[in-house]
Amino acid sequence: MGTRPLLNRRLAGHGTTIFAEMSALATATGSINLGQGFPDTDGPQEIARAAADAVLSGRGNQYPPGPGIPELRQAVAEHQQRFHGLAYDPDTEVLVTAGATEAIAAALLALLEPGDEVIAFEPFYDSYAACIAMAGATRVPLTLRAPSFRPDLDELRSLITPRTRLLLVNTPHNPTGTVLTPEELAAIAELAVEHDLLVVADEVYEHLVFNGRHHPIAALPGMRERTVSISSAGKTFSFTGWKVGWVTAAPALVAAVRTAKQYLTYVSAGPFQYAVADALRLPGTYFENLRDDLRRKRDLLADGLAEAGFQVFRPEGTYFITTDITPLGEKDGLEFCRSLPGRCGVVAIPNVVFYDNTDAGRSLVRFAFCKTDAVLQEAVTRVRRL
Numbered sequence: 001m002g003t004r005p006l007l008n009r010r011l012a013g014h015g016t017t018i019f020a021e022m023s024a025l026a027t028a029t030g031s032i033n034l035g036q037g038f039p040d041t042d043g044p045q046e047i048a049r050a051a052a053d054a055v056l057s058g059r060g061n062q063y064p065p066g067p068g069i070p071e072l073r074q075a076v077a078e079h080q081q082r083f084h085g086l087a088y089d090p091d092t093e094v095l096v097t098a099g100a101t102e103a104i105a106a107a108l109l110a111l112l113e114p115g116d117e118v119i120a121f122e123p124f125y126d127s128y129a130a131c132i133a134m135a136g137a138t139r140v141p142l143t144l145r146a147p148s149f150r151p152d153l154d155e156l157r158s159l160i161t162p163r164t165r166l167l168l169v170n171t172p173h174n175p176t177g178t179v180l181t182p183e184e185l186a187a188i189a190e191l192a193v194e195h196d197l198l199v200v201a202d203e204v205y206e207h208l209v210f211n212g213r214h215h216p217i218a219a220l221p222g223m224r225e226r227t228v229s230i231s232s233a234g235k236t237f238s239f240t241g242w243k244v245g246w247v248t249a250a251p252a253l254v255a256a257v258r259t260a261k262q263y264l265t266y267v268s269a270g271p272f273q274y275a276v277a278d279a280l281r282l283p284g285t286y287f288e289n290l291r292d293d294l295r296r297k298r299d300l301l302a303d304g305l306a307e308a309g310f311q312v313f314r315p316e317g318t319y320f321i322t323t324d325i326t327p328l329g330e331k332d333g334l335e336f337c338r339s340l341p342g343r344c345g346v347v348a349i350p351n352v353v354f355y356d357n358t359d360a361g362r363s364l365v366r367f368a369f370c371k372t373d374a375v376l377q378e379a380v381t382r383v384r385r386l
Contacts, residue, residue: 010133017126018353022337031341032379034301034367035349037174037319040375043238044282051242051275060270066262068096068246068273075277076246083206084216086224092251095258098268099243100204100232105131106261107200107228107247108166112137116165121151123354123361125174125202137165141356146324146364147313149176153187160191166198167191169217172205175351175366176322177315179209185217193222198253201229204245207236207287209317210295218248225250228257233276235319236290238370242272294319294369297376301369304380310365319370322351326363328386333365344382 026033073090097103114136122141171180218227232245311324333350351364
């Protein structure tokens with residue numbers, strides 16, 4: 001095979017994800033998995049039944065339309081209007097994807113050229129770095145620093161260069177749980193307009209905001225035509241395995257993203273698309289109860305971790321709590337997480353893998369609280385052994 005590396009150099013350093021490593025460790029040790037962000041209970045039974053009915057009635061068992069079934073595209077458009085006051089044409093401004101991860105990949109592959117720069121808030125979801133690399137672009141991190149994890153808007157301005165093409169904005173933010181304020185979003189929008197930048201907005205945790213509400217950047221002046229908004233069903237409806245996501249954007253942006261997306265999966269999740277269309281139309285009480293339940297779970301785990309000696313940064317949204325292990329006499333989050341299953345039977349994720357500026361995240365560790373009360377209580381009991 002010669003001496004040339006088999007892996008494309010753009011993907012050097014993007015091997016097995018930390019989620020796969022830690023989930024395998026949880027299985028091997030029988031530990032409680034508070035690492036990967038998936039619930040341990042399914043979503044609403046009526047939505048699961050809608051998926052089963054679609055399969056049994058032959059809806060979606062063959063290739064669905066490339067942009068997604070009309071029923072789901074219409075439901076996504078209604079959702080954007082209902083919750084955010086944003087009007088999208090379901091035929092030209094909505095695209096169904098294989099989860100938000102594919103939507104992010106397709107958007108970045110479609111919109112970036114080699115040599116472009118992408119500013120992203122770090123710590124960032126690990127697929128961001130890989131997708132930017134696959135597009136041949138350069139990621140430029142804006143570091144969110146403990147304890148507040150707020151963006152430094154002056155620093156953001158200083159990072160913009162003539163090569164900057166795109167801002168990658170994630171709110172509510174994984175893994176810190178930060179929810180950008182209307183003032184922060186307005187300042188980011190002004191910079192995007194001033195420098196004629198595109199924005200990819202990862203909003204998969206839009207319904208998991210514990211204080212206040214989510215504000216989409218696409219609703220701000222000058223942003224509708226330059227923003228690709230991304231969300232998905234997995235986090236909101238607790239069906240992460242279905243992998244149903246969507247893009248909403250102006251027609252030219254959707255057409256660009258669709259061009260890349262059609263050569264990735266082409267289509268996916270046919271029967272599940274019908275069920276997600278029903279899910280998006282659930283009454284407001286469903287979304288309120290989901291938020292209230294997760295807020296309570298957040299507090300249960302946050303209080304337990306604090307009692308165990310962690311410094312806890314209580315999140316404003318998402319599934320995740322970021323902690324600092326320094327008060328425990330620890331310094332290296334990666335080493336800590338690899339040893340944690342053996343020490344107390346719990347799995348967490350080291351935040352350092354989400355940073356380019358690794359010193360900023362070296363002692364930070366993320367725990368997921370989208371689990372049953374019994375699992376969270378047992379996890380708290382176990383970590384107290386530390």
